[in-house]
Amino acid sequence: MQLIDGKATAAAIKAEIAQEVEARKNAGLKVPHLAAILVGHDGGSETYVANKVKACADCGFKSTLIRLESTYEAPLDPNVLMAEIDKLNNDPDVDGFIVQLPLPKHIDEQAVIEAILPEKDVDGFHPVNVGRQSVGLPCFHSATPAGIVELLRRYGISTAGKRVVIVGRSNIVGKPLAAMLMQKGAQADATVTVCHSHTPDLPSIMRQADILVAALGRPGFVTADMVADGAVVIDVGTTRVPDASRKSGFRLSGDVDFENVAPKCSAITPVPGGVGPMTIVSLMLNTLQAAKNRD
Ligand code: GUN
Numbered sequence: 001m002q003l004i005d006g007k008a009t010a011a012a013i014k015a016e017i018a019q020e021v022e023a024r025k026n027a028g029l030k031v032p033h034l035a036a037i038l039v040g041h042d043g044g045s046e047t048y049v050a051n052k053v054k055a056c057a058d059c060g061f062k063s064t065l066i067r068l069e070s071t072y073e074a075p076l077d078p079n080v081l082m083a084e085i086d087k088l089n090n091d092p093d094v095d096g097f098i099v100q101l102p103l104p105k106h107i108d109e110q111a112v113i114e115a116i117l118p119e120k121d122v123d124g125f126h127p128v129n130v131g132r133q134s135v136g137l138p139c140f141h142s143a144t145p146a147g148i149v150e151l152l153r154r155y156g157i158s159t160a161g162k163r164v165v166i167v168g169r170s171n172i173v174g175k176p177l178a179a180m181l182m183q184k185g186a187q188a189d190a191t192v193t194v195c196h197s198h199t200p201d202l203p204s205i206m207r208q209a210d211i212l213v214a215a216l217g218r219p220g221f222v223t224a225d226m227v228a229d230g231a232v233v234i235d236v237g238t239t240r241v242p243d244a245s246r247k248s249g250f251r252l253s254g255d256v257d258f259e260n261v262a263p264k265c266s267a268i269t270p271v272p273g274g275v276g277p278m279t280i281v282s283l284m285l286n287t288l289q290a291a292k293n294r295d
Helices: 008-025 045-057 080-089 109-115 129-135 141-154 174-180 204-207 258-262 275-294
Strands: 033-039 062-068 098-101 165-168 191-195 213-216 232-235 239-242 252-253
Touching: 008 045, 008 141, 008 275, 033 080, 033 275, 045 062, 045 275, 062 080, 080 098, 080 109, 098 275, 129 174, 141 174, 141 232, 141 275, 165 174, 165 204, 174 191, 174 258, 191 204, 232 258
Parallel strands: 033 062, 033 098, 165 191, 165 213, 213 232
Antiparallel strands: 239 252
């Protein structure tokens, strides 16, 4: 069984990006600039955004964090968020930006996503980028699927002709990953099945997978009996579960029962240190691409 080390792979890619940024500077080109809008103080979102800001520093990018308060007593006026998006859309120094999700319930998430200019949408969530991706045109790919594809590529795991089963049909992981892997070409050409809460006899489909992707957000859902001998298992889950032995009071749990599944696999990603760091590095690659597109 091979452990797929997303942390080390992400570090190597960040070093490659930093070199490219240095070369850009030497050529008199602009340093990529990523902005992030964070609404409220959701614990998970705080961590993700802090990691994104740190990754920008590692890559030599400029970053800007815009915090907007929203509480139960004083919910954020959605127009204030839209005005910030408008400013970033029109700021010539900003190459790309993200609005960290989830947003408070009273804000229409889809309207927010659609307010971002597609050419600055480095999350790849805007319908223009989603649509371009689905027909195989150049676009910003959603970060988690792009990170998974790059991780497989760097570990020499081909997807061509393989049966890939994705458990979870979210707009940011399951659907875009399926679209990427069913395209023609390198690191694609897979036969993809997307399963979800209405899929009958899920374990029997999961057992057919050469590559099994768990992206449903249920800690430990994937047990050894659901995995074929020799399968590659990619765990996208990052649920915070209470853990009194940790200073933070929680630990991150993947969707896979790692201890019992790992011995059956040819390769598997851990949580933490698997897909998570690759998601962030994909955002950095998209931001670098956004800067290049604007050169
Ligand atoms: N929330 C969870 N994952 C993501 C992501 O990739 N981008 C944004 N903007 N929010 C998220």
